[in-house]
Amino acid sequence: MPDNRKLPADFYLNNNVIKLAVSLLGKVLYTKINEQITAGIIVETEAYNGVTDKASHAYGGRRTNRTEIMYGAGGVSYVYLCYGMHCLFNVVTSGPGEPHAVLVRGIEPLEGLELMMGRRKALVHKPNLTAGPGSAAKALGIDRLLNGQDLTGDHIWIEDHGIRYAENQIVSGPRIGVDYAGEDALLPWRFYVRGNPYVSKPNKG
DNA sequence: TCAGCGATTAACT
DNA sequence: GTTAATCGCTGAA
Numbered sequence: 001m002p003d004n005r006k007l008p009a010d011f012y013l014n015n016n017v018i019k020l021a022v023s024l025l026g027k028v029l030y031t032k033i034n035e036q037i038t039a040g041i042i043v044e045t046e047a048y049n050g051v052t053d054k055a056s057h058a059y060g061g062r063r064t065n066r067t068e069i070m071y072g073a074g075g076v077s078y079v080y081l082c083y084g085m086h087c088l089f090n091v092v093t094s095g096p097g098e099p100h101a102v103l104v105r106g107i108e109p110l111e112g113l114e115l116m117m118g119r120r121k122a123l124v125h126k127p128n129l130t131a132g133p134g135s136a137a138k139a140l141g142i143d144r145l146l147n148g149q150d151l152t153g154d155h156i157w158i159e160d161h162g163i164r165y166a167e168n169q170i171v172s173g174p175r176i177g178v179d180y181a182g183e184d185a186l187l188p189w190r191f192y193v194r195g196n197p198y199v200s201k202p203n204k205g
Numbered sequence: 206t207c208a209g210c211g212a213t214t215a216a217c218t
Numbered sequence: 219g220t221t222a223a224t225c226g227c228t229g230a231a
Contacts, residue, residue, distance in 0.1 A: 083213050084224035134213050
């Protein structure tokens with residue numbers, strides 16, 4: 001893998017987290033854990049739009065030890081434990097001060113399939129190996145130790161392999177599992193590749 | 206200090 | 219369709 005496919009730091013500085021969530025579709029997410037590489041094509045994302053988004057951990061400008069990482073410059077990872085058992089991986093975006101983030105909800109395995117199956121304790125390869133945010137993160141070996149990692153570094157990074165989806169292949173819809181966010185839960189800030197089997201839950205179209 | 210809960214998943218009925 | 223698993227974070231006391 002030539003290093004020049006790795007997305008540069010300024011890719012992540014875009015302040016429009018909605019557009020960035022769309023542009024991450026088709027990009028390839030890599031992890032290198034204990035010298036072992038796994039990678040997958042990002043096929044499902046959700047945008048979390050900073051302080052005005054009731055579904056975001058940073059809503060209302062909330063600044064805690066956990067959310068602090070989102071207030072820095074984009075281009076780092078935000079990993080946190082959800083429901084006491086699942087690590088969810090986000091890409092922090094935008095310039096400093098704007099706590100935007102994109103949740104990666106589904107990947108299509110590209111490298112290290114055996115390794116991913118081992119991490120997921122899967123005997124056969126089924127799409128649910130990497131469909132859904134908890135599953136995708138676990139398959140890639142992402143845990144809270146990767147929180148705050150520089151995405152232009154050597155442990156976790158994203159590459160552009162030239163994969164492009166036609167506009168009509170990209171579907172937007174309401175985000176999953178954010179009912180507590182009131183009307184913000186209805187915003188169409190979930191994006192996924194139409195018909196891709198590694199997309200979680202509702203995949204109509 | 207501590208009760209309540211969550212950007213979920215898998216295994217049930 | 220329903221629910222157990224499971225624990226760090228948050229906000230109130």
